[in-house]
Amino acid sequence: xxxxxxxxxxxxxxxxxxxxxxxxxxxxxxxxxxxxxxxxxxxxxxxxxxxxxxxxxxxxxxxxxxxxxxxxxxxxxxxxxxxxxxxxxxxxxxxxxxxxxxxxxxxxxxxxxxxxxxxxxxxxxxxxxxxxxxxxxx
Numbered sequence: 001x002x003x004x005x006x007x008x009x010x011x012x013x014x015x016x017x018x019x020x021x022x023x024x025x026x027x028x029x030x031x032x033x034x035x036x037x038x039x040x041x042x043x044x045x046x047x048x049x050x051x052x053x054x055x056x057x058x059x060x061x062x063x064x065x066x067x068x069x070x071x072x073x074x075x076x077x078x079x080x081x082x083x084x085x086x087x088x089x090x091x092x093x094x095x096x097x098x099x100x101x102x103x104x105x106x107x108x109x110x111x112x113x114x115x116x117x118x119x120x121x122x123x124x125x126x127x128x129x130x131x132x133x134x135x136x137x138x
Contacts, residue, residue, distance in 0.1 A: 045120050048106035050128055059101065066111040068121060070104040075129060078102065082121040083133070 045068075053059070059072030061081050070078060075097040080087050108120055125131045 042109045042112075043120070044123055044127075045106040046109045048104065048124055048128075050124075051103045053101040053103045055101070059103075063114045063117045066108045068104065068106045068108070068117045070102065072101045072103065074098055074101055075125075078104070078121065078125060079131070079133075082118050082125060084118065 053072045055072055057072050059070065061068065061070045061073060061078070070081075073081075076087060076090055076093050079085075079090060079093075079097075104121075104124070106120070106124065108117060112120070
């Protein structure tokens with residue numbers, strides 16, 4: 001009997017490309033996202049800061065109402081959290097994605113729930129780390 005495991009293969013660029021996310025262009029106030037909004041939910045954080053953390057202390061992710069704080073997380077750990085997969089389901093990451101630790105402090109428009117915060121984190125990782133992913137079954 002064989003078991004199939006969904007795997008995310010990650011391709012990483014070598015650096016952090018930007019220091020801050022610019023808010024989307026808008027003539028009025030930022031849109032407010034609610035869990036029942038079928039369309040129009042923002043696809044990026046209002047503002048996000050990512051910093052390298054050299055403390056060596058393991059960390060974690062704390063989603064909150066309208067914000068996401070990750071402390072001392074590896075990029076692999078952030079990807080696993082954002083895509084709701086386990087570390088062993090990730091493949092193809094360079095060594096630094098398992099060893100370098102990062103702090104993220106991000107504020108969302110409105111007060112999205114945890115599932116939407118994960119989608120925003122996926123977009124942030126794609127933008128800042130030039131992350132490319134595909135799913136496959138093995």
